[in-house]
Amino acid sequence: MSARYVVGDRRTPPIPDETAEVWSAFLRAEAEKWPPVFGYLADDSFGAGSTRTPLEAMSARFPEQTLPLADSEVRGYSWVTVTSSGVLERLGGIDGLRGSGAFHDITALPSGGAVLQATSRLAQYEGDAVRQVFEALGPVLPEKAPWPDEFDRFKLIYEAPRS
Template identity: 70%
Template structure:
């Protein structure tokens, strides 16, 4: 099976990504690039969105799939054969607003960059503009 040979590193589905598709909204506001964030992918996510795909290391740092499910932040949390996970915040993309974004941010706080992202003057991104509590 391909998923076992090529484990997940990171992935996302969102309606607020504006770059060429290589950077996440969080990378955009932090002025970082995949070259900066990919080496950390076993311990940190590159961002968070309606659907976030994690590596096995990130899932382990979050306490495993059952801990993620108990967080209540995700409508769906599916463990991948490689040990990572596909986390879907709400059943529909249109529901991924306000409180749902906050829940995902708080659930993923242990694996987010420690620094708060810079505010987006144009309010383009579905992000929380504060440092995560650990």
């Protein structure tokens, strides 16, 4: 499943908290319906392409390459990231992720995997919060660093992860 709703970019106007909360609730409800592969909710996907995540776009990768790796690697990271059961296991499970301190909310999904929400509000997902998520998900990120984004469109860390 893929859904996209563009309301501008991450600079102007800011996405209202109520809108982000409605989309977060929708994503969580959908993620509970079947075993998750990957999902995310972000305000920085504009310009990444119709089905590519910002990390895929800046790493010159496509879903055809990343989807087969869904049990061991995430396609990206964002304010809300949905993981597969294999990814959750590689990260030490719910307890391992809670110990990272990177997430405001972690919800285990009934069929495996989890929904990880970095901050209580989308507008708070900047700077240090992005760095904390990047570091917590390091073991399940691609080995190579994404190319720097000269247009500053994406909330990514432009270095190789430490696993």
